[in-house]
Amino acid sequence: MSHSGAEKEGKAGVEVTKDRNGVDQVVLRNKRGDSARVSLYGGQVLSWKNERGEELLFTSSKAIFSPPKAVRGGIPICFPQFGNRGTLEQHGFARNKMWVIDDNPPPHPSTDSNVKSYIDLLLKSSEEDLKIWPHSFGFRLRVCLAADGHLTLISRIRNVNSKPFSFSFAYHTYFSISDISEVRVEGLETLDYLDNLHNKERFTEQGDALTFESEVDRVYLDSSNKVDILDHERKRTLGIRKEGLPDIVVWNPWEKKSKTMVDLGDEEYKQMLCVDGAAVEKPITLKPGEEWTGRLDLSVVPST
Numbered sequence: 388m389s390h391s392g393a394e395k396e397g398k399a400g401v402e403v404t405k406d407r408n409g410v411d412q413v414v415l416r417n418k419r420g421d422s423a424r425v426s427l428y429g430g431q432v433l434s435w436k437n438e439r440g441e442e443l444l445f446t447s448s449k450a451i452f453s454p455p456k457a458v459r460g461g462i463p464i465c466f467p468q469f470g471n472r473g474t475l476e477q478h479g480f481a482r483n484k485m486w487v488i489d490d491n492p493p494p495h496p497s498t499d500s501n502v503k504s505y506i507d508l509l510l511k512s513s514e515e516d517l518k519i520w521p522h523s524f525g526f527r528l529r530v531c532l533a534a535d536g537h538l539t540l541i542s543r544i545r546n547v548n549s550k551p552f553s554f555s556f557a558y559h560t561y562f563s564i565s566d567i568s569e570v571r572v573e574g575l576e577t578l579d580y581l582d583n584l585h586n587k588e589r590f591t592e593q594g595d596a597l598t599f600e601s602e603v604d605r606v607y608l609d610s611s612n613k614v615d616i617l618d619h620e621r622k623r624t625l626g627i628r629k630e631g632l633p634d635i636v637v638w639n640p641w642e643k644k645s646k647t648m649v650d651l652g653d654e655e656y657k658q659m660l661c662v663d664g665a666a667v668e669k670p671i672t673l674k675p676g677e678e679w680t681g682r683l684d685l686s687v688v689p690s691t
């Protein structure tokens with residue numbers, strides 16, 4: 388198929404290739420050699436590599452590729468429900484649906500004419516979804532790889548129903564890290580959080596950067612729009628910037644839980660950390676015709 392942004396390999400642009408199951412997959416590239424790969428299953432970003440070819444997202448070696456289900460890793464989209472906070476399947480149905488490419492997306496509102504590397508994926512409610520969640524929506528997910536390597540995800544969700552509806556949402560982002568015991572997260576100090584390991588009770592984070600020595604499953608509330616993962620061993624800092632997403636979910640299953648997960652290696656929890664831009668505590672409500680935008684901007688910078 389052709390796409391307006393399609394260019395030759397090595398240049399900035401969009402390429403549509405086939406994945407191991409013969410299904411279309413999108414590869415975004417910029418001029419300096421960063422790249423990102425987006426699956427049509429679940430609208431899931433599966434890979435984001437910097438110009439040196441280093442993978443910045445984690446995907447499990449035990450990931451199960453069973454279309455159209457999301458795989459363990461990358462950035463699954465949690466919509467219209469986060470976790471088990473509702474009657475739907477865990478994390479909602481969007482991550483387990485086949486999305487479609489919009490061949491004529493609206494232009495990117497950027498003054499940078501180098502921004503050719505973006506794709507819009509679309510998801511609409513199917514008859515099947517309407518039986519379990521009777522609200523018609525239109526979901527446009529833009530994935531954009533900027534000239535400087537930033538990966539931006541913009542979700543626009545529109546109510547095309549005649550009644551209001553509410554949803555929760557997360558970009559469930561699995562970052563690739565050197566070692567969970569060595570990294571720290573800055574930007575969540577002194578915030579309140581709901582602890583999923585303690586019946587969603589509310590606690591307050593202390594003044595220090597977050598470090599890890601056991602399972603963590605928390606929703607940090609009303610966080611600032613700037614959170615960083617400092618990975619001293621890899622000499623890099625992963626930056627998370629967000630808009631329209633008040634909360635940050637932090638998750639690492641640690642050793643015991645990992646052993647119960649068929650699609651995660653027993654030791655792989657050491658190489659992953661989920662830090663999700665999310666809207667969980669206060670669901671988003673859309674009136675008929677209204678649209679919501681949630682934006683995530685990921686960057687990586689060298690550090691000492």
Ligand SMILES: O=P(O)(O)OC[C@H]1O[C@@H](O)[C@H](O)[C@@H](O)[C@@H]1O
Nearest residue numbers: 470477478559583604605636638
């Ligand atoms: O196994 P799943 O459905 O992909 O969920 C993984 C984890 O996702 C996290 O976001 C949740 O906070 C955890 O509670 C959950 O275990």
